[in-house]
Amino acid sequence: MSYFEECLTSGGLLFQEERRALYKYLLEINKDYYFNQAKLLLDKGITTRSIANGEATYYLKDRKVNYSARELNSDEIQSEIREINLTKIRKYNIRKLAKFFAQCDVDVISNFPISGRIPKAESGYGFNTYPFYTLAYYADGKNRLIGLIRKIRADDREILTKLRTY
Amino acid sequence: MSITLPKPNLLNFKVPGALAVGLLAAQFLLFQYGNDTDPECFLNVERPHHSTSLSENQNLDAIKLNITSTCNVSQKYTQLSASIQKIQNNREITAYSFVNQRRSSTTKLPNVASFKELFAPCRKGVSAAYRGTAKGYVYLENGKRLAVEGDSGKFVAAGCLIGAQ
Numbered sequence: 418m419s420y421f422e423e424c425l426t427s428g429g430l431l432f433q434e435e436r437r438a439l440y441k442y443l444l445e446i447n448k449d450y451y452f453n454q455a456k457l458l459l460d461k462g463i464t465t466r467s468i469a470n471g472e473a474t475y476y477l478k479d480r481k482v483n484y485s486a487r488e489l490n491s492d493e494i495q496s497e498i499r500e501i502n503l504t505k506i507r508k509y510n511i512r513k514l515a516k517f518f519a520q521c522d523v524d525v526i527s528n529f530p531i532s533g534r535i536p537k538a539e540s541g542y543g544f545n546t547y548p549f550y551t552l553a554y555y556a557d558g559k560n561r562l563i564g565l566i567r568k569i570r571a572d573d574r575e576i577l578t579k580l581r582t583y
Numbered sequence: 584m585s586i587t588l589p590k591p592n593l594l595n596f597k598v599p600g601a602l603a604v605g606l607l608a609a610q611f612l613l614f615q616y617g618n619d620t621d622p623e624c625f626l627n628v629e630r631p632h633h634s635t636s637l638s639e640n641q642n643l644d645a646i647k648l649n650i651t652s653t654c655n656v657s658q659k660y661t662q663l664s665a666s667i668q669k670i671q672n673n674r675e676i677t678a679y680s681f682v683n684q685r686r687s688s689t690t691k692l693p694n695v696a697s698f699k700e701l702f703a704p705c706r707k708g709v710s711a712a713y714r715g716t717a718k719g720y721v722y723l724e725n726g727k728r729l730a731v732e733g734d735s736g737k738f739v740a741a742g743c744l745i746g747a748q
Contacts, residue, residue: 429700430637432645433681493690527700540697541687546662557664557682 420583425469428530429543436523438576440549444519455514458482459507468522471529475518480504482514484521486542488529495542498524516550523549624654624661624721626733631667631713633743634702644743645702646679648715652731654694656723660687661696663719663731667703669745670712670738678713678745679703696721705743712738713745 424431424439431439444451454475458464462477467489475484480503485496501517503510524544547554555571556564627650634647652661662685669678686696715735720728 427641430641430702432702432704434704495687539689540699541660541689543684543686543698543700545681546683546685554682557680 420579424580425526426531426533428469429527429540431527433545434573435576436527436545437549437571438573438580439526440519440523441573442577442580443522444516447519447522448515451515451518452511454518455511458514459510466518466522469526469529470531471525473521473525475521477503482517486521486525486528495528498542498544499548517548520548520550622654622656622723622725622727622729624652624658624729624731626663626717626731627651627653628665628715628717628733628735630735630739631703631715631741633705633707633741637702644705644707646705646713646741646743646745648681648698648701648703650698650701650715650717650733652696652721654721654723654729656725657693658688658696659722659724660685661698661719661721661731663698663717665698665701665715665717667745668714668716668738675714678711683719693724703745705741705745707743709744710740710742711744712740714738 418426421442424435427435454464454466458475458477463474465472465474467473470489471486472489473484473486475482481500482503483497483500485494486498487494499517499521501513503513527544528542545554547558552561552564552568554564555567556562629649629651631646631648634645637643637645637647646667648665648667650663650665652658652663662683664680664682665684666680667678668675670676681701684698684701686698688694688696714737717734718732719730721731722728
């Protein structure tokens with residue numbers, strides 16, 4: 418089993434650093450897919466994506482995108498979890514949405530991992546409020562300059578190499 | 584010579600029937616709501632401990648922090664920042680922080696949000712004393728927001744050291 422496959426089964430047991438590296442990795446390997454998904458969402462107003470043991474549905478309304486998630490084969494839907502505001506510039510929106518999709522993929526993997534040997538803890542849908550692509554995540558919601566410094570200092574190379582190699 | 588003061592005729596004062604019924608109903612509703620649905624929530628921050636499940640299942644060492652927010656009414660979710668504090672050189676420092684984490688309640692337990700997956704990587708074999716703290720808000724189903732805060736009490740030793748973050 419590769420390290421990435423392990424991440425898909427570990428779900429909520431992943432450390433924060435692993436989730437952040439996973440976000441970067443997903444953005445890297447799925448770049449084209451996310452771009453196409455973004456175009457589809459901008460044109461149709463809705464798109465769905467399955468990853469690990471979960472499914473996310475994205476909705477576009479009044480230049481705002483949010484997503485709902487559910488475990489595969491389950492009726493219990495977690496609605497309007499994250500939201501992102503779009504601009505009037507389509508190209509910029511596509512880039513922004515790609516990051517949003519990668520973040521949401523990490524959310525879904527964390528909450529609905531592939532069932533394996535690790536028993537899943539009984540809890541509600543959880544995620545870090547500040548997405549990994551914002552400076553607020555690094556700054557704990559405070560000063561953006563501090564966030565920028567912490568972002569530069571954050572070293573995910575080791576985990577990223579593990580994800581790319583194994 | 585005696586002076587006779589006019590007696591106030593209090594008994595003749597009359598309240599219209601409909602107004603009396605209205606006042607009684609208003610008083611009943613006021614007390615009913617005031618006593619029954621005053622929303623309250625509290626945080627239970629458990630003592631940080633070495634996670635045996637992670638160690639056994641994934642061969643990873645981590646200090647685990649469990650937190651539960653419980654209300655007397657339904658909640659949508661709880662959002663909080665938590666940290667594992669440790670004693671180092673006779674000083675209390677933040678060993679690991681979990682910033683703005685959100686957990687929703689479940690349909691089974693609509694009044695409860697559980698944070699069961701807060702892990703901090705650690706190095707086994709070296710002992711340190713830890714304490715968990717958390718602060719944030721509970722967002723209720725009725726749209727209200729309640730501030731919550733808590734900690735796990737005194738520092739307790741665990742045989743795994745969280746490195747500098």
